Amino acid sequence: MQKILFTKKGLDRKMISKELGENLDIDFVDVLSFENLKIPTFDLKNKSLIFTSVQGVNAFFENGFSPNENFVEKDFNKIYTVGKKSKNALRKHGFGTFKIKNNAKDLAKFIIENFNKENFLHFCGNLALDTLQVQFKNEKIKYKKVVVYNTKFRYPEIENPFDEVVFFSPSGVQSFVKYNKIEGKKIFSIGETTTKEIEKFTKDEIYTSEESTLEDLLHLIKNKL
Missing domain, CATH: 3.40.50.10090 (Rossmann fold)
Structure with a gap:
């Protein structure tokens, strides 16, 4: 067998x-194993959020953050995810996703072509790839990683x-x-x-x-x- x-x-x-x-x-x-980090919350006003993993979503809410969802406004307060699992994890907390893509490269391409005036916060792990960071830097898009969990081998x-x-x-x-x-x-x-x-x-x-x-x-x- x-x-x-x-x-x-x-x-x-x-x-x-x-x-x-x-x-x-x-x-x-x-x-792999994952360890959520404890970080102080801060104001998310006028920020759009990016999640590329379920662990990032879970750590975000465990720290007491809450999105300021506003899908009507063009240039802020949207939530983007990579993968359906991240989307479903957000849904469990009562929040929707403005756009979902299969990988970070496709997500970066979509954002650059449509909503590059936003100010992005990427809640992620310590080993998150620099795909978004590199793409957005080339386009002068405001972007910051917020590490909320550690990945251990x-x-x-x-x-x-x-x-x-x-x-x-x-x-x-x-x-x-x-x-x-x-x-x-x-x-x-x-x-x-x-x-x-x-x-x-x-x-x-x-x-x-x-x-x-x-x-x-x-x-x-x-x-x-």
């Missing part, structure tokens, strides 16, 4: 088994053999490959940014989902196994 390893715990095993079938040995390993050592491995983030890739080889494995990735990181460690083919969702990733896996 083929064994597929997901580099994240807390996923819905029943949903995965239902989608992929019963002829796979499914296993999970946590490659767990560096697991996988003793049992596996045939396929599924990655969910660049930092997850970095943590996994420290003690585990991925050459000769069938590799699945949840998005282009993660795939670019995987390419640093293997020349093998990488199967990348078009949407940054578990559902789309599982559909891809099912079609390629």
Whole structure:
């Protein structure tokens, strides 16, 4: 029986088994851990907010922040997210999302083309990529990172053999490959940014989902196994 390893715990095993079938040995390993930081709240008036992870959303509200939503005004008080999970996390707290994109590059492109007069705050982790920062700096867009959680590498050592491995983030890739080889494995990735990181460690083919969702990733896996 083929064994597929997901580099994240807390996923819905029943949903995965239902989608992929019963002829796979499914296993999970946590490659990262997250620690929310305590920071003093400050006024968010006339600021638009960006969230690129669920952890960023959760840490934002845990610190006592609350958005000043105003989707009518053109140049401020909007909320942007990367990925549906971030959007859904905001919804649980009663807030909507003005625009959602699959990755930071696409989000930056949308903002630059449509609403570049805004003043942006990006609530993120300590390992957040500089994609937005670089793109906005080139366009002279006001942007600031607010680090609200730390990402820690767990560096697991996988003793049992596996045939396929599924990655969910660049930092997850970095943590996994420290003690585990991925050459000769069938590799699945949840998005282009993660795939670019995987390419640093293997020349093998990488199967990348078009949407940054578990559902789309599982559909891809099912079609390629």
